[in-house]
Amino acid sequence: MQSLQLNVNASSSALPLILIDFDQTITTQDTISPLGKFGVSYTHNPKPWSYFVDSYLEEYRQHRDHLPDLPKGDFKAFVKQLDSYQPIEKASQVRVSQHKVFEGLTRHTLTQQASTLRADYLQPGVIHTLQAYKDQVRIVSLNWSKDWIQGFLQELDVPKHHIFSNDLEFDAASGKCTGNILPAIVTAGDKQRAIDTFRQHYKTIYIGDSLGDIEALVEADVGIIIGNDPSLINALNDFGHSIEQNISQPSTLYCVNDWDQINHLLRRHQ
Known part of the structure; x- marks a missing residue:
């Protein structure tokens, strides 16, 4: 796993x-599909994207259908079972790497493409909310590209060492993607x-969905759920x-509808 850069500036330590x-x-919505x-x-790949999605879903279903029943109330066992999907996730990344889906792409091309999707994909109010907390923000994601994430968050200027995710591999000489995903x-x-x-x-304040x-x-010291995933x-x-x-009530775990509510909570917990 990548080295964790924990530093914030002196004013926010x-x-x-x-x-x-x-x-x-x-x-x-999910951005791995786009x-x-x-x-x-971009690469005129002979395999349609649906091939990779269908292969992943089939392996996912097979794994899910063979999971054992868990003891009622055993949270650690539940979390461990979620982690058991690791071979499925890795197999999906290997499949995409082997078929060179991203070969030849540059970092600039990725960030520019992500930038064109911002208006349609970003949650309303998210950039405005996070502007005041840029030094405190860390992205922790299963996404495949830090450049892709940076393209969506260009107004926040989030440095790569504040993004903890998978990433694409680039050739140092050409600056182009080798096609490999680095897990x-x-x-x-x-x-x-x-x-x-x-x-x-x-x-820590953790925000997820x-x-x-x-x-x-x-x-987390404070957990914030956005949306209502059943x-x-x-x-x-x-x-x-x-x-x-x-x-407005004190708690360590909230469920909110939007980033305006998150903004309110972040102001309270600074």
């Missing part, structure tokens, strides 16, 4: 780090191991975690 999932938290489709189109954050477990390192040094964020949301909400309820929807 006493403030909590704001750890944020990317896809469907900062964005309204990233993959762009790669396939770093493959599962929810990988994400949590990165977050645990942060938590050794700083108070889905079941893969459940451990991070629970373990699988996440039901799992939290099953494990006895109280979710506060009134942002």
Whole structure:
């Protein structure tokens, strides 16, 4: 896993780090699919993007259908089961790498393409909210490209060492992508191991949207769920975690509808 750069500037060293999932938290929908489709189109790949999606989903279903039943109320076993999808996620990345979906792309091309999607994909209010906390923000994501993420967040000027995700490999001489994906954050477990390192040094606020964020949301000093993913909400309820929807009330775990509400919570917890 990539080395964790934990530094914030001196003026913000006493403030909590704001750890944020990317896809469907900062964005309204998943961006790996448009990233993959762009790669396939750019490289004129003989395999359609649907081939990679269908292969992943088939392996995912097979794994899911063979998972054992868990003891009721065993949160650690539940989290471990989420982490058991690691071979499926890695196989998907290997498949994309082997078929050279991103070969020849430059970093600039990736950021520029992502930038063109900002208006359609960014959550309303997210950039405005995070502008005041740029030094505290860390992105922790299963996305495949840091340049892609930077393209969406160009107004925040998030440095690469503040993005903890997988990344594409580039040839140093040509500056072009080799086509390989470099794995770093493959599962929810990988994400949590990165977050645990942060938590050794700083108070943390974690913002996420889905079941893969459940451990991070629970373990953070303050967890903020955006949206109403039934699988996440039901799992939290099953494990006895109280979710506060009134942002004016004190809590360590909130569920909100939008980034305006997140803005309110961040101001309170500084």
